[in-house]
Amino acid sequence: MISYVTLGTNDLARAAKFYDELLAILGAKRGWETEKYIAWTTGPSAPMLLAIKPNDGKPATIGNGMMIALAANSKAQVAAVHGKALALGGKDEGPAGPRGEDFFAGYFRDLDGNKLAVVFTG
Numbered sequence: 684m685i686s687y688v689t690l691g692t693n694d695l696a697r698a699a700k701f702y703d704e705l706l707a708i709l710g711a712k713r714g715w716e717t718e719k720y721i722a723w724t725t726g727p728s729a730p731m732l733l734a735i736k737p738n739d740g741k742p743a744t745i746g747n748g749m750m751i752a753l754a755a756n757s758k759a760q761v762a763a764v765h766g767k768a769l770a771l772g773g774k775d776e777g778p779a780g781p782r783g784e785d786f787f788a789g790y791f792r793d794l795d796g797n798k799l800a801v802v803f804t805g
Contacts, residue, residue: 691743765789
């Protein structure tokens with residue numbers, strides 16, 4: 684159902700380094716790339732995550748109440764992605780752990796302040 688999501692950045696090179704390392708843990712690689720954005724995906728028809736400079740030329744800001752959830756294939760992968768995000772300079776918004784029955788997640792903010800979760804259900 685989702686084709687892609689975008690996260691605004693004011694420093695595309697910095698965002699690229701962060702997401703290259705972080706999303707590699709989930710098997711994602713760069714798909715498309717221009718001077719304004721970089722898109723990562725796990726395959727040709729899979730959803731994409733983009734780091735993008737705002738089209739209006741104004742500074743990127745974070746969306747209050749907005750969060751992107753990245754799908755992991757195990758609890759260990761949740762912990763690995765969450766730990767890597769923090770090691771790369773991200774901010775902890777909730778450690779990797781159980782969140783009710785059959786739901787394991789970790790929450791963090793990227794270098795631009797965008798909130799993300801990495802989750803495993805099952």
